[in-house]
Amino acid sequence: xxxxxxxxxxxxxxxxxxxxxxxxxxxxxxxxxxxxxxxxxxxxxxxxxxxxxxxxxxxxxxxxxxxxxxxxxxxxxxxxxxxxxxxxxxxxxxxxxxxxxxxxxxxxxxxxxxxxxxxxxxxxxxxxxxxxxxxxxxxxxxxxxxxxxxxxxxxxxxxxxxxxxxxxxxxxxxxxxxxxxxxxxxxxxxxxxxxxxxxxxxxxxxxxxxxxxxxxxxxxxxxxxxxxxxxxxxxxxxxxxxxxxxxxxxxxxxxxxxxxxxxxxxxxxxxxxxxxxxxxxxxxxxxxxxxx
Amino acid sequence: xxxxxxxxxxxxxxxxxxxxxxxxxxxxxxxxxxxxxxxxxxxxxxxxxxxxxxxxxxxxxxxxxxxxxxxxxxxxxxxxxxxxxxxxxxxxxxxxxxxxxxxxxxxxxxxxxxxxxxxxxxxxxxxxxxxxxxxxxxxxxxxxxxxxxxxxxxxxxxxxxxxxxxxxxxxxxxxxxxxxxxxxxxxxxxxxxxxxxxxxxxxxxxxxxxxxxxxxxxxxxxxxxxxxxxxxxxxxxxxxxxxxxxxxxxxxxxxxxxxxxxxxxxxxxxx
Numbered sequence: 341x342x343x344x345x346x347x348x349x350x351x352x353x354x355x356x357x358x359x360x361x362x363x364x365x366x367x368x369x370x371x372x373x374x375x376x377x378x379x380x381x382x383x384x385x386x387x388x389x390x391x392x393x394x395x396x397x398x399x400x401x402x403x404x405x406x407x408x409x410x411x412x413x414x415x416x417x418x419x420x421x422x423x424x425x426x427x428x429x430x431x432x433x434x435x436x437x438x439x440x441x442x443x444x445x446x447x448x449x450x451x452x453x454x455x456x457x458x459x460x461x462x463x464x465x466x467x468x469x470x471x472x473x474x475x476x477x478x479x480x481x482x483x484x485x486x487x488x489x490x491x492x493x494x495x496x497x498x499x500x501x502x503x504x505x506x507x508x509x510x511x512x513x514x515x516x517x518x519x520x521x522x523x524x525x526x527x528x529x530x531x532x533x534x535x536x537x538x539x540x541x542x543x544x545x546x547x548x549x550x551x552x553x554x555x556x557x558x559x560x561x562x563x564x565x566x567x568x569x570x571x572x573x574x575x576x577x578x579x580x581x582x583x584x585x586x587x588x589x590x591x592x593x594x595x596x597x598x599x600x601x602x603x604x605x606x607x608x609x610x611x612x613x614x615x616x617x618x619x620x621x622x623x624x625x626x627x628x629x630x631x632x
Numbered sequence: 633x634x635x636x637x638x639x640x641x642x643x644x645x646x647x648x649x650x651x652x653x654x655x656x657x658x659x660x661x662x663x664x665x666x667x668x669x670x671x672x673x674x675x676x677x678x679x680x681x682x683x684x685x686x687x688x689x690x691x692x693x694x695x696x697x698x699x700x701x702x703x704x705x706x707x708x709x710x711x712x713x714x715x716x717x718x719x720x721x722x723x724x725x726x727x728x729x730x731x732x733x734x735x736x737x738x739x740x741x742x743x744x745x746x747x748x749x750x751x752x753x754x755x756x757x758x759x760x761x762x763x764x765x766x767x768x769x770x771x772x773x774x775x776x777x778x779x780x781x782x783x784x785x786x787x788x789x790x791x792x793x794x795x796x797x798x799x800x801x802x803x804x805x806x807x808x809x810x811x812x813x814x815x816x817x818x819x820x821x822x823x824x825x826x827x828x829x830x831x832x833x834x835x836x837x838x839x840x841x842x843x844x845x846x847x848x849x850x851x852x853x854x855x856x857x858x859x860x861x862x863x864x865x866x867x868x869x870x871x872x873x874x875x876x877x878x879x880x881x882x883x884x885x886x887x888x889x890x891x892x893x894x895x896x897x898x899x900x901x902x903x
Contacts, residue, residue, distance in 0.1 A: 350808070351731070353725075353729070353808060354725040354729040354731040354734070355725075355731065357721040357722055357724055357725035357729075358721070358722045358725045358726070358737065360718040360721070360722070360777075360778065361718050361719065361721075361722040361741070361778050361780065361783055362722075362737065362740075362741075364718075364777055364778035365740075365741060365744045365778065365780060368752070368756060368774070368775050368778075369744045369747050369752060370740075370744060370747070372752035372755035372756050372759065373747050373751070373752050373755075375755045376751065376752055376754070376755045379755065384758075386761075387758060387761055387762040388755065388758025388759065388761070388762060389762070435649070438646060438649075439646060443639075443643060445643050445646070445647065448647060448650070449646045449647055449649070449650040450889070451650075451885075451886055451889055452647070452649075452650025452651065452653060452654055453649075453650055453653060454885075454889060454893070455653075455654065455657075455882065455885060455886075456653065457885070458833055458881045458882050458884070458885035459657070459837075459878060459881070459882070460836070460837030460838075460839065460855050460877075460878075460881070461837070461839065462837070462839040462855040462856075462858065462859045463837075463855070463858070463874050463877065463878050464656065465859075466858065466859060466862060466870060466871070466874050467656045467657065467659065467660045467871065467874060468656060469862065470659070470660075470663070470867050470870075470871060471656060471659060475674065476673075476674035476675050476676045477676065478659060478676055478678065480675075481675040481676055481677070506653075506656070509653070511896070514893045514896060514897070515896070515897065517893075518893065518897045563748075567748055567750045569750070569839075569840045570839045570840060573840075573843075574859055574862070588750060591750075591753075591754060592840070595754045595757065595844075600754060600758060603754045604754060604755065607750075607751045607752070607753075607754055607755075608751075610748075610750065610751055611747070611748070611751040614748055614751070615746060618746065
């Protein structure tokens with residue numbers, strides 16, 4: 341009866357089921373993506389409508405721009421990504437390692453460690469800005485210093501990274517915790533019996549066995565650092581002197597100034613950077629990650 | 633006895649570490665209860681002398697914080713259920729049906745995940761301008777009605793369910809949509825709850841997109857609204873408003889943390 345009963349209704353049912361998702365993806369992901377590429381080589385009106393081809397005019401503009409130095413922007417973006425993932429990974433890793441073993445209070449400190457992920461980056465930035473304020477801010481009062489935490493080009497990028505790492509901490513911590521906990525107690529006890537110390541256990545057993553999670557956390561942090569906007573916008577506005585101006589901030593800044601086509605060029609660059617990193621992730625995963 | 637002692641110290645240290653991480657939020661709460669004079673005193677001091685509710689009173693009396701909250705909840709009220717339902721439906725099609733072009737469409741969806749929302753955001757903004765949707769709920773909603781990530785997560789979950797269940801139900805004459813609503817959805821309950829919580833918090837916390845498409849004060853969402861207070865008000869008021877806004881996701885997170893972390897790890901890492 342099966343074949344005959346497969347009526348028209350049944351044939352179109354799966355298409356109806358996937359229709360909303362496909363429509364939205366086509367309209368709000370693929371279409372604007374293609375349009376972004378086209379617009380980066382065109383002159384457009386204020387509604388983004390196509391007027392005429394412009395060749396590489398806008399690409400030259402962003403590369404040659406003096407006020408919003410492209411090379412510096414790409415460097416800042418990469419430096420920021422590296423800083424962010426190093427800080428997040430090391431802190432989250434230490435916390436996860438310390439709390440791998442379940443105890444009666446684990447629930448409490450797990451919640452405390454993971455809570456930053458519920459805090460919006462806008463909220464976090466407002467609070468941190470208050471702490472880092474140079475005039476009468478809390479940190480300067482405590483240290484008895486007068487440091488321009490957010491206005492010194494050398495320091496500001498560190499501060500933005502610290503705040504971003506704080507925001508990403510909870511997410512990474514939960515992943516690493518799940519990874520470390522997946523290492524069975526037997527394996528660990530066997531290691532202890534064999535006389536393996538804390539460090540040997542961490543580097544020879546826990547880290548290799550949790551490598552899928554570690555790997556995932558590293559790349560998630562790199563990619564979300566590349567896409568970071570809010571912290572930069574609220575803490576430094578890309579300044580001082582462009583020291584915290586990443587690609588993502590550059591995109592917003594160009595758009596804000598009404599230079600949509602230039603914003604499109606930068607968007608494509610951001611896409612390519614993220615794409616490249618995802619490829620690296622994909623290719624290196626096979627070599628580096630140990631699946632149980 | 634000594635071992636017990638050591639253990640207690642270790643536990644206490646972990647709690648202290650947790651409190652250190654939470655320190656920015658503690659500072660926020662303390663400052664929110666400070667009278668203006670203490671907030672503005674230089675050098676600023678955390679010890680509070682005359683705790684007051686003035687800042688909170690000001691926030692609710694003179695600022696549009698309740699409007700911001702209302703706007704945010706309108707967006708969440710539409711986006712979160714629609715995201716979950718559309719993802720479940722698509723996941724159902726991809727895990728239980730064979731149909732022409734299935735592989736191609738699935739690959740296209742996978743590819744769409746390679747395009748970050750941030751990359752197409754400026755063009756999306758132009759589309760919203762073109763459609764004259766600036767400063768409307770529609771602009772906040774339409775671009776976030778679907779989550780491809782959730783489709784994959786639910787599909788994974790559905791594929792892991794025993795096939796015999798489906799065959800038995802079909803044998804008993806259970807219709808396709810009946811199977812979906814009365815068997816499949818209840819079986820995916822844990823992940824649905826995880827997804828709702830995550831999507832709720834994510835939407836509540838989003839900043840860049842609302843910042844771009846909303847320009848009038850009465851249409852702002854919470855994050856944009858509160859962020860726009862800095863500079864216009866003294867820090868006591870700003871932090872009081874921030875604290876009010878923060879309560880909801882933090883409570884949701886504390887009560888739903890197990891579910892959230894389950895949902896996070898379910899979709900992301902193969903094992």
